[in-house]
Amino acid sequence: MKFHRSGELKLFNATWDRIIHSSARSGELRSIKLCGPRGSGKTFFVQELARTQRGIYYMSFAEMSAEDALRKFAKLYLPEDASVTNWTEAAKAFTALRHHRRTLLVFEDEAEEWQQECKKAFLSYTRQKGLFRICEIRQSVSRDEEFCVPIPFFTIADFCENLSGSRADILRLHALTGGIPAVAKELDTEKSFEENVRQLLAYDSAFSTYLPERMRLFFRTPESYYPLLRSMAFGRHRLSEIAKDAGFANNKCGKYLDALIDAGFVTTKHDGGTYAKYDLANTYYAAWCRYAYLRKTEQIIRPEEHLQFVLADLDNAIALRSFHEACLRFLGDGEKASLKAQRTIPVDMPDGSRVILYCREDPLSRTEVTVFPQSLSIRFTKKELQKILNAVRALDPFVDAEVTIFSLERFSDWCVHESARRGYLHEVTMDRLRY
Numbered sequence: 001m002k003f004h005r006s007g008e009l010k011l012f013n014a015t016w017d018r019i020i021h022s023s024a025r026s027g028e029l030r031s032i033k034l035c036g037p038r039g040s041g042k043t044f045f046v047q048e049l050a051r052t053q054r055g056i057y058y059m060s061f062a063e064m065s066a067e068d069a070l071r072k073f074a075k076l077y078l079p080e081d082a083s084v085t086n087w088t089e090a091a092k093a094f095t096a097l098r099h100h101r102r103t104l105l106v107f108e109d110e111a112e113e114w115q116q117e118c119k120k121a122f123l124s125y126t127r128q129k130g131l132f133r134i135c136e137i138r139q140s141v142s143r144d145e146e147f148c149v150p151i152p153f154f155t156i157a158d159f160c161e162n163l164s165g166s167r168a169d170i171l172r173l174h175a176l177t178g179g180i181p182a183v184a185k186e187l188d189t190e191k192s193f194e195e196n197v198r199q200l201l202a203y204d205s206a207f208s209t210y211l212p213e214r215m216r217l218f219f220r221t222p223e224s225y226y227p228l229l230r231s232m233a234f235g236r237h238r239l240s241e242i243a244k245d246a247g248f249a250n251n252k253c254g255k256y257l258d259a260l261i262d263a264g265f266v267t268t269k270h271d272g273g274t275y276a277k278y279d280l281a282n283t284y285y286a287a288w289c290r291y292a293y294l295r296k297t298e299q300i301i302r303p304e305e306h307l308q309f310v311l312a313d314l315d316n317a318i319a320l321r322s323f324h325e326a327c328l329r330f331l332g333d334g335e336k337a338s339l340k341a342q343r344t345i346p347v348d349m350p351d352g353s354r355v356i357l358y359c360r361e362d363p364l365s366r367t368e369v370t371v372f373p374q375s376l377s378i379r380f381t382k383k384e385l386q387k388i389l390n391a392v393r394a395l396d397p398f399v400d401a402e403v404t405i406f407s408l409e410r411f412s413d414w415c416v417h418e419s420a421r422r423g424y425l426h427e428v429t430m431d432r433l434r435y
Contacts, residue, residue, distance in 0.1 A: 036151035041181035153179035175322035178284025233289035
Protein backbone atom coordinates (compact mmCIF):
# COMPACT_ATOMS: atom_id res chain seq x y z
CA MET A 1 0.00 0.00 0.00
CA LYS A 2 1.02 3.62 -0.41
CA PHE A 3 1.24 5.80 2.69
CA HIS A 4 0.56 9.50 2.28
CA ARG A 5 3.03 11.97 3.80
CA SER A 6 0.68 14.96 3.72
CA GLY A 7 2.25 16.59 6.78
CA GLU A 8 5.80 16.31 5.43
CA LEU A 9 4.66 17.60 2.01
CA LYS A 10 3.11 20.74 3.55
CA LEU A 11 6.24 21.34 5.64
CA PHE A 12 8.50 20.85 2.60
CA ASN A 13 6.61 23.37 0.46
CA ALA A 14 6.43 25.86 3.33
CA THR A 15 10.18 25.50 3.91
CA TRP A 16 10.86 26.03 0.21
CA ASP A 17 8.86 29.28 0.29
CA ARG A 18 10.54 30.38 3.51
CA ILE A 19 14.06 29.77 2.22
CA ILE A 20 13.43 31.82 -0.94
CA HIS A 21 12.16 34.79 1.07
CA SER A 22 14.93 34.44 3.66
CA SER A 23 17.67 34.32 1.01
CA ALA A 24 16.16 37.32 -0.79
CA ARG A 25 16.29 39.37 2.40
CA SER A 26 19.69 38.29 3.72
CA GLY A 27 21.53 37.59 0.46
CA GLU A 28 22.87 34.33 1.90
CA LEU A 29 22.95 31.07 -0.06
CA ARG A 30 20.78 28.58 1.80
CA SER A 31 19.65 25.06 1.03
CA ILE A 32 16.86 22.77 2.22
CA LYS A 33 17.89 19.58 4.00
CA LEU A 34 15.84 16.40 4.18
CA CYS A 35 16.93 14.50 7.27
CA GLY A 36 15.95 11.16 8.69
CA PRO A 37 17.25 7.68 9.51
CA ARG A 38 18.45 5.31 6.81
CA GLY A 39 15.53 3.66 5.08
CA SER A 40 12.92 6.21 6.17
CA GLY A 41 11.97 7.00 2.57
CA LYS A 42 13.72 10.34 1.96
CA THR A 43 14.75 9.43 -1.59
CA PHE A 44 11.33 8.04 -2.48
CA PHE A 45 9.74 11.21 -1.07
CA VAL A 46 11.74 13.52 -3.38
CA GLN A 47 11.31 11.17 -6.34
CA GLU A 48 7.55 11.46 -5.89
CA LEU A 49 7.90 15.24 -5.62
CA ALA A 50 9.94 15.35 -8.83
CA ARG A 51 7.30 13.24 -10.54
CA THR A 52 4.29 15.27 -9.38
CA GLN A 53 5.57 18.87 -9.03
CA ARG A 54 7.12 21.08 -11.67
CA GLY A 55 10.57 22.53 -11.14
CA ILE A 56 11.98 19.74 -8.94
CA TYR A 57 14.96 17.78 -10.30
CA TYR A 58 16.43 14.77 -8.53
CA MET A 59 20.09 13.81 -9.02
CA SER A 60 21.62 10.55 -7.87
CA PHE A 61 24.85 9.35 -9.44
CA ALA A 62 25.64 6.45 -7.12
CA GLU A 63 28.46 4.19 -8.35
CA MET A 64 28.99 6.35 -11.44
CA SER A 65 32.16 8.03 -12.61
CA ALA A 66 32.33 11.82 -12.90
CA GLU A 67 32.33 11.61 -16.71
CA ASP A 68 29.30 9.29 -16.88
CA ALA A 69 27.38 11.42 -14.37
CA LEU A 70 28.06 14.61 -16.35
CA ARG A 71 26.88 12.97 -19.58
CA LYS A 72 23.73 11.69 -17.84
CA PHE A 73 22.92 15.11 -16.39
CA ALA A 74 23.42 16.86 -19.76
CA LYS A 75 21.19 14.29 -21.49
CA LEU A 76 18.40 14.61 -18.91
CA TYR A 77 18.31 18.33 -18.19
CA LEU A 78 20.17 20.34 -20.88
CA PRO A 79 19.29 21.10 -24.52
CA GLU A 80 20.58 18.64 -27.13
CA ASP A 81 23.02 21.19 -28.56
CA ALA A 82 24.55 21.98 -25.15
CA SER A 83 28.22 21.09 -24.85
CA VAL A 84 29.66 20.98 -21.34
CA THR A 85 33.01 19.61 -20.21
CA ASN A 86 32.79 20.13 -16.45
CA TRP A 87 30.27 20.74 -13.66
CA THR A 88 30.83 24.48 -13.61
CA GLU A 89 29.71 24.73 -17.23
CA ALA A 90 26.80 22.37 -16.55
CA ALA A 91 25.66 24.47 -13.59
CA LYS A 92 25.92 27.68 -15.62
CA ALA A 93 23.89 26.22 -18.50
CA PHE A 94 21.23 24.74 -16.22
CA THR A 95 20.71 27.85 -14.09
CA ALA A 96 20.50 29.99 -17.23
CA LEU A 97 17.87 27.61 -18.60
CA ARG A 98 15.79 27.80 -15.40
CA HIS A 99 16.26 31.56 -14.79
CA HIS A 100 13.24 33.24 -13.14
CA ARG A 101 11.48 29.91 -12.72
CA ARG A 102 10.94 28.20 -9.38
CA THR A 103 13.50 25.40 -9.35
CA LEU A 104 14.78 22.93 -6.77
CA LEU A 105 17.72 20.62 -7.50
CA VAL A 106 17.92 17.65 -5.12
CA PHE A 107 21.28 16.03 -4.28
CA GLU A 108 21.97 12.83 -2.38
CA ASP A 109 24.53 13.28 0.40
CA GLU A 110 27.40 11.57 -1.41
CA ALA A 111 30.99 11.33 -0.19
CA GLU A 112 32.85 11.17 -3.50
CA GLU A 113 35.07 14.19 -4.13
CA TRP A 114 33.70 14.87 -7.60
CA GLN A 115 30.14 14.73 -6.27
CA GLN A 116 30.98 17.41 -3.73
CA GLU A 117 32.51 19.51 -6.54
CA CYS A 118 29.30 19.09 -8.53
CA LYS A 119 27.24 20.36 -5.61
CA LYS A 120 29.56 23.33 -5.04
CA ALA A 121 29.36 24.28 -8.71
CA PHE A 122 25.58 24.51 -8.54
CA LEU A 123 25.67 26.37 -5.22
CA SER A 124 28.02 28.98 -6.72
CA TYR A 125 25.50 29.66 -9.50
CA THR A 126 22.49 29.87 -7.20
CA ARG A 127 21.03 33.32 -7.73
CA GLN A 128 20.73 35.11 -4.43
CA LYS A 129 17.50 36.87 -5.37
CA GLY A 130 16.20 34.25 -7.76
CA LEU A 131 14.06 31.14 -7.38
CA PHE A 132 16.76 28.50 -7.85
CA ARG A 133 17.59 26.48 -4.73
CA ILE A 134 19.40 23.33 -3.63
CA CYS A 135 17.97 20.48 -1.55
CA GLU A 136 20.26 17.96 0.15
CA ILE A 137 19.27 14.48 1.39
CA ARG A 138 21.22 13.71 4.55
CA GLN A 139 21.33 11.03 7.23
CA SER A 140 22.76 12.97 10.15
CA VAL A 141 21.40 16.53 10.08
CA SER A 142 19.79 17.64 13.33
CA ARG A 143 16.00 17.88 13.17
CA ASP A 144 16.29 21.28 14.86
CA GLU A 145 18.51 22.78 12.13
CA GLU A 146 16.99 25.67 10.22
CA PHE A 147 15.37 24.76 6.89
CA CYS A 148 15.48 21.06 7.76
CA VAL A 149 12.48 18.87 6.83
CA PRO A 150 12.45 15.66 8.90
CA ILE A 151 11.36 12.47 7.11
CA PRO A 152 10.98 9.90 9.90
CA PHE A 153 9.77 6.33 9.69
CA PHE A 154 5.98 6.06 9.49
CA THR A 155 4.51 6.62 12.94
CA ILE A 156 1.70 4.80 14.71
CA ALA A 157 -0.47 7.83 13.89
CA ASP A 158 0.35 7.37 10.17
CA PHE A 159 -0.77 3.74 10.41
CA CYS A 160 -4.01 4.79 12.12
CA GLU A 161 -4.71 7.21 9.25
CA ASN A 162 -3.97 4.72 6.47
CA LEU A 163 -5.07 1.33 7.83
CA SER A 164 -8.44 0.03 9.00
CA GLY A 165 -9.10 -2.53 11.72
CA SER A 166 -8.75 -2.58 15.49
CA ARG A 167 -6.17 -0.33 17.08
CA ALA A 168 -4.42 -3.32 18.63
CA ASP A 169 -4.00 -4.90 15.18
CA ILE A 170 -2.73 -1.61 13.71
CA LEU A 171 -0.18 -1.37 16.53
CA ARG A 172 0.92 -4.98 15.90
CA LEU A 173 1.48 -4.25 12.19
CA HIS A 174 3.45 -1.13 13.05
CA ALA A 175 5.59 -3.12 15.47
CA LEU A 176 6.30 -5.82 12.85
CA THR A 177 7.28 -3.34 10.14
CA GLY A 178 8.85 -0.71 12.40
CA GLY A 179 7.21 1.93 10.19
CA ILE A 180 9.92 1.32 7.56
CA PRO A 181 8.43 2.24 4.16
CA ALA A 182 10.18 -0.58 2.26
CA VAL A 183 8.59 -3.16 4.59
CA ALA A 184 5.23 -1.45 5.24
CA LYS A 185 4.54 -1.13 1.50
CA GLU A 186 3.47 -4.81 1.45
CA LEU A 187 0.51 -4.18 3.76
CA ASP A 188 -2.87 -4.32 2.02
CA THR A 189 -5.86 -2.38 3.32
CA GLU A 190 -8.18 -4.93 1.69
CA LYS A 191 -6.74 -7.83 3.70
CA SER A 192 -7.40 -8.83 7.27
CA PHE A 193 -4.79 -8.54 10.00
CA GLU A 194 -3.88 -12.24 9.84
CA GLU A 195 -3.61 -12.16 6.04
CA ASN A 196 -1.25 -9.19 6.25
CA VAL A 197 0.91 -10.95 8.85
CA ARG A 198 0.93 -14.10 6.70
CA GLN A 199 2.14 -12.01 3.75
CA LEU A 200 4.90 -10.41 5.86
CA LEU A 201 6.10 -13.81 7.08
CA ALA A 202 6.62 -15.25 3.58
CA TYR A 203 10.25 -16.26 3.07
CA ASP A 204 10.63 -13.94 0.06
CA SER A 205 8.72 -10.93 1.46
CA ALA A 206 10.24 -7.52 2.16
CA PHE A 207 9.93 -8.32 5.86
CA SER A 208 12.22 -11.33 5.43
CA THR A 209 14.72 -9.77 2.99
CA TYR A 210 15.01 -6.07 3.89
CA LEU A 211 17.35 -6.38 6.89
CA PRO A 212 19.79 -8.81 5.19
CA GLU A 213 19.92 -6.50 2.17
CA ARG A 214 20.65 -3.47 4.38
CA MET A 215 23.31 -5.38 6.31
CA ARG A 216 25.10 -6.36 3.10
CA LEU A 217 25.46 -2.67 2.25
CA PHE A 218 27.57 -2.12 5.38
CA PHE A 219 29.28 -5.44 6.14
CA ARG A 220 31.14 -7.97 4.02
CA THR A 221 30.01 -10.84 6.29
CA PRO A 222 26.69 -9.77 7.86
CA GLU A 223 26.20 -13.29 9.21
CA SER A 224 28.82 -12.49 11.86
CA TYR A 225 26.60 -9.73 13.27
CA TYR A 226 23.26 -11.53 13.33
CA PRO A 227 23.90 -13.32 16.69
CA LEU A 228 24.38 -9.93 18.35
CA LEU A 229 21.12 -8.60 16.91
CA ARG A 230 19.29 -11.75 17.97
CA SER A 231 20.68 -11.53 21.48
CA MET A 232 19.27 -8.00 21.89
CA ALA A 233 15.96 -9.07 20.36
CA PHE A 234 15.64 -11.64 23.15
CA GLY A 235 16.27 -9.16 25.95
CA ARG A 236 20.03 -9.06 26.48
CA HIS A 237 21.29 -5.49 26.52
CA ARG A 238 24.58 -5.37 28.43
CA LEU A 239 27.87 -5.99 26.66
CA SER A 240 28.74 -8.96 28.88
CA GLU A 241 25.28 -10.52 28.36
CA ILE A 242 25.41 -10.12 24.58
CA ALA A 243 28.98 -11.41 24.34
CA LYS A 244 28.19 -14.50 26.45
CA ASP A 245 25.02 -15.30 24.50
CA ALA A 246 26.71 -14.84 21.10
CA GLY A 247 29.89 -16.67 22.13
CA PHE A 248 32.15 -13.66 21.50
CA ALA A 249 34.99 -12.25 23.56
CA ASN A 250 34.00 -8.96 25.18
CA ASN A 251 36.46 -6.84 23.18
CA LYS A 252 35.37 -8.40 19.87
CA CYS A 253 31.72 -7.99 20.79
CA GLY A 254 32.32 -4.32 21.63
CA LYS A 255 33.91 -3.66 18.23
CA TYR A 256 31.03 -5.36 16.42
CA LEU A 257 28.49 -3.37 18.43
CA ASP A 258 30.29 -0.12 17.60
CA ALA A 259 30.08 -1.01 13.89
CA LEU A 260 26.34 -1.75 14.23
CA ILE A 261 25.83 1.60 15.99
CA ASP A 262 27.68 3.45 13.20
CA ALA A 263 25.49 1.72 10.61
CA GLY A 264 22.30 2.69 12.46
CA PHE A 265 21.10 -0.77 13.50
CA VAL A 266 21.81 -0.42 17.23
CA THR A 267 21.50 2.39 19.76
CA THR A 268 23.27 2.79 23.08
CA LYS A 269 22.44 4.76 26.19
CA HIS A 270 23.34 4.99 29.86
CA ASP A 271 20.46 4.69 32.31
CA GLY A 272 22.35 5.93 35.33
CA GLY A 273 24.53 2.86 35.72
CA THR A 274 28.20 2.34 34.98
CA TYR A 275 27.78 0.35 31.78
CA ALA A 276 26.06 1.17 28.52
CA LYS A 277 22.83 -0.47 27.50
CA TYR A 278 22.54 -1.62 23.87
CA ASP A 279 19.27 -2.01 22.02
CA LEU A 280 17.98 -2.46 18.49
CA ALA A 281 17.19 0.83 16.77
CA ASN A 282 13.83 -0.30 15.40
CA THR A 283 11.21 -2.86 16.41
CA TYR A 284 11.36 -4.34 12.90
CA TYR A 285 14.92 -5.51 13.59
CA ALA A 286 13.70 -7.29 16.73
CA ALA A 287 10.78 -8.82 14.82
CA TRP A 288 13.09 -10.04 12.04
CA CYS A 289 15.45 -11.66 14.55
CA ARG A 290 12.58 -13.44 16.32
CA TYR A 291 10.44 -14.45 13.34
CA ALA A 292 12.67 -14.64 10.24
CA TYR A 293 16.27 -15.31 11.33
CA LEU A 294 17.01 -19.07 11.18
CA ARG A 295 13.31 -19.76 10.52
CA LYS A 296 13.22 -20.21 6.76
CA THR A 297 12.24 -23.86 7.16
CA GLU A 298 9.16 -22.93 9.19
CA GLN A 299 8.32 -20.15 6.75
CA ILE A 300 8.31 -22.57 3.79
CA ILE A 301 7.23 -25.94 5.22
CA ARG A 302 5.02 -25.00 8.20
CA PRO A 303 3.75 -21.47 7.48
CA GLU A 304 0.49 -21.79 9.44
CA GLU A 305 2.25 -23.16 12.50
CA HIS A 306 4.79 -20.35 12.24
CA LEU A 307 1.99 -17.79 11.92
CA GLN A 308 0.34 -19.00 15.13
CA PHE A 309 3.69 -18.83 16.95
CA VAL A 310 4.18 -15.22 15.85
CA LEU A 311 0.64 -14.19 16.84
CA ALA A 312 1.12 -15.72 20.30
CA ASP A 313 4.53 -14.07 20.82
CA LEU A 314 3.96 -10.69 19.20
CA ASP A 315 2.16 -8.69 21.88
CA ASN A 316 4.53 -9.08 24.81
CA ALA A 317 7.74 -9.38 22.78
CA ILE A 318 7.32 -6.57 20.24
CA ALA A 319 4.00 -4.69 20.18
CA LEU A 320 3.88 -3.40 23.76
CA ARG A 321 7.48 -2.27 23.50
CA SER A 322 6.65 -0.38 20.30
CA PHE A 323 3.72 1.33 22.01
CA HIS A 324 5.71 2.29 25.11
CA GLU A 325 8.57 3.72 23.02
CA ALA A 326 6.10 5.82 21.03
CA CYS A 327 4.58 7.09 24.29
CA LEU A 328 8.01 8.08 25.59
CA ARG A 329 8.83 9.92 22.37
CA PHE A 330 5.51 11.74 22.72
CA LEU A 331 6.53 12.87 26.21
CA GLY A 332 9.91 14.08 24.99
CA ASP A 333 13.52 12.97 25.50
CA GLY A 334 13.97 14.87 28.77
CA GLU A 335 11.05 13.20 30.49
CA LYS A 336 11.95 9.86 28.92
CA ALA A 337 15.34 10.01 30.63
CA SER A 338 13.81 11.01 33.95
CA LEU A 339 11.35 8.12 33.96
CA LYS A 340 14.10 5.53 34.24
CA ALA A 341 15.21 6.57 37.71
CA GLN A 342 11.71 6.83 39.28
CA ARG A 343 9.40 4.59 41.23
CA THR A 344 7.21 2.15 39.30
CA ILE A 345 3.93 0.96 40.80
CA PRO A 346 1.82 -1.83 39.26
CA VAL A 347 -1.95 -1.39 39.52
CA ASP A 348 -4.36 -4.22 38.71
CA MET A 349 -7.44 -3.23 36.75
CA PRO A 350 -10.98 -4.63 37.30
CA ASP A 351 -10.76 -6.77 34.13
CA GLY A 352 -7.57 -8.50 35.34
CA SER A 353 -5.17 -6.49 33.19
CA ARG A 354 -2.47 -4.26 34.64
CA VAL A 355 -1.05 -0.79 34.22
CA ILE A 356 2.28 0.57 35.42
CA LEU A 357 2.57 3.97 37.09
CA TYR A 358 5.90 5.73 36.58
CA CYS A 359 6.28 8.34 39.31
CA ARG A 360 8.63 11.29 39.22
CA GLU A 361 8.60 13.23 42.48
CA ASP A 362 10.03 16.74 42.65
CA PRO A 363 9.78 18.78 45.89
CA LEU A 364 9.81 22.02 43.87
CA SER A 365 6.98 21.09 41.50
CA ARG A 366 4.10 18.68 41.06
CA THR A 367 4.63 14.94 41.15
CA GLU A 368 4.45 13.58 37.59
CA VAL A 369 2.74 10.23 37.08
CA THR A 370 2.73 8.50 33.69
CA VAL A 371 0.48 5.48 33.17
CA PHE A 372 1.39 2.76 30.64
CA PRO A 373 -0.98 -0.16 29.91
CA GLN A 374 0.51 -3.65 30.01
CA SER A 375 -2.15 -5.15 27.77
CA LEU A 376 -3.36 -4.30 24.28
CA SER A 377 -6.99 -5.04 25.20
CA ILE A 378 -7.47 -2.64 28.10
CA ARG A 379 -10.00 0.18 27.69
CA PHE A 380 -10.25 2.96 30.25
CA THR A 381 -13.72 3.53 31.69
CA LYS A 382 -14.93 5.01 34.98
CA LYS A 383 -13.80 2.00 37.04
CA GLU A 384 -10.27 1.93 35.60
CA LEU A 385 -9.75 5.67 35.92
CA GLN A 386 -10.99 5.76 39.53
CA LYS A 387 -8.61 2.97 40.45
CA ILE A 388 -5.66 4.84 38.90
CA LEU A 389 -6.58 8.11 40.65
CA ASN A 390 -6.90 6.27 43.96
CA ALA A 391 -3.42 4.79 43.46
CA VAL A 392 -2.05 8.27 42.69
CA ARG A 393 -3.64 9.73 45.83
CA ALA A 394 -2.15 6.90 47.86
CA LEU A 395 1.35 8.08 46.90
CA ASP A 396 0.90 11.21 49.00
CA PRO A 397 -2.57 12.63 49.68
CA PHE A 398 -1.12 16.11 50.32
CA VAL A 399 0.83 16.45 47.06
CA ASP A 400 -0.70 17.47 43.71
CA ALA A 401 0.19 15.27 40.74
CA GLU A 402 0.16 15.69 36.97
CA VAL A 403 -1.25 12.43 35.56
CA THR A 404 -0.78 11.34 31.92
CA ILE A 405 -2.53 8.15 30.80
CA PHE A 406 -1.75 6.44 27.49
CA SER A 407 -4.29 4.15 25.85
CA LEU A 408 -4.67 2.25 22.60
CA GLU A 409 -8.44 2.64 22.61
CA ARG A 410 -10.52 5.75 23.05
CA PHE A 411 -11.36 6.75 26.60
CA SER A 412 -14.99 6.48 27.73
CA ASP A 413 -17.11 9.63 27.72
CA TRP A 414 -16.93 9.77 31.52
CA CYS A 415 -13.10 9.73 31.37
CA VAL A 416 -13.05 12.48 28.75
CA HIS A 417 -15.38 14.59 30.91
CA GLU A 418 -13.15 14.04 33.97
CA SER A 419 -10.06 15.03 31.99
CA ALA A 420 -11.75 18.29 30.95
CA ARG A 421 -12.83 18.93 34.55
CA ARG A 422 -9.51 18.09 36.19
CA GLY A 423 -6.69 20.23 34.81
CA TYR A 424 -4.01 17.83 36.02
CA LEU A 425 -5.38 14.80 34.15
CA HIS A 426 -4.18 14.20 30.56
CA GLU A 427 -5.45 11.36 28.34
CA VAL A 428 -3.52 10.40 25.20
CA THR A 429 -4.82 7.89 22.65
CA MET A 430 -2.76 5.94 20.14
CA ASP A 431 -3.73 8.05 17.13
CA ARG A 432 -2.02 11.09 18.71
CA LEU A 433 1.38 9.39 18.84
CA ARG A 434 3.02 11.35 16.04
CA TYR A 435 6.68 12.09 16.81
